[in-house]
Amino acid sequence: MTPIRIAIVGVGKIARDQHVPSIAASADFDLVATASRHGSVDGVPSYPDIEALLEKVEHFDAVALCMPPGPRHAAALTALRAGKHVLLEKPPGATLSELDDLVALAAGQRVSLFATWHSRFAAGVAQAKQWLASRNIRSVRVDWKEDVRKWHPGQAWIWEPGGFGVFDPGINALSIVTEILPMPIHLTAATLQFPENRTQPIAAELTFADAAGERATATFDWRQTGPQTWDIRASTDDGDLLLQSGGARLTIDGKMVVDGRDEEYAGIYRRFAGLIAARESDVDPRPLRHVADAFMVGRHAFVEPFED
Incomplete structure (x- = not known):
């Protein structure tokens, strides 16, 4: 099976500590690019923002959005409109209402939207x-x-x-x-x-x-x-x-x-691969609602x- 070509948007601490090694260890994904104002991954093409990423990289399937929650909604909209599957680092947004149009857009585009809660995979x-x-x-x-x-x-x-x-x-x-x-x-x-x-x-x-x-x-x-x-x-x-x-x-x-060992992000990427294969989404707002x-x-x- 051909690996899912994925890009990381927002190369900060959580991306370096968890997303990059989890993608590298996964047979389901291949990291093909990153987009970040301040960070990059050795050996992987890097772009300043998601717009430049979408313009320069023609063939990829999904993005993992790892920037802070404030700008994540706009980046998710951009990725979904481009027909990309989207993984949202937790929390999935700065507000609850941000999720509604993302869920609707993902369904309309027939792509997967995954609001991750990594601790559930402990x-x-x-x-x-x-x-x-x-x-x-x-x-x-x-x-x-x-x-x-x-x-x-x-x-x-x-x-x-x-x-x-x-x-x-x-x-x-x-x-x-x-x-x-x-x-x-x-x-x-x-x-x-x-x-x-x-x-x-x-x-x-x-x-x-x-x-x-x-x-x-x-x-x-x-x-x-x-x-x-x-x-x-x-x-x-x-x-x-x-x-x-x-x-x-x-x-x-x-x-x-x-x-057990810390394999939460390995579980996240297994789940994301399954969602993409089934063209399904997984967005649970309950933890954010309590906050x-x-x-x-x-x-x-x-x-x-x-x-x-």
């Missing part, structure tokens, strides 16, 4: 979903705490409007929660902590409920040094489940069930200034 997530499906869930607790200086060094855009702040990693937790829970939940309360010198939050406390009442809480914090925490706990009538390391490790009632709700109903608190 090793323990699928089995956690299966285990919870038939159980009565009493409570869910999320602790997602990391060091922004380690994971987003010098990325000023992440503190600007549309950059999401602590919800950039926090949305990964929400993508797992919305995947593994058998019932829908909605946000009921939130407190967002904003550094005095930033326009996006550095920490957040969230409370969620379902039809039966309050069911889940989450703490997101970007100020944690030392060991990093990416944990989701679920208490059920039949025992307790714990996802750690961002979903890579699954423990049930203290017994290790899954202890939007937090900004809508959350109480804003101000904390000390933050400097990189």
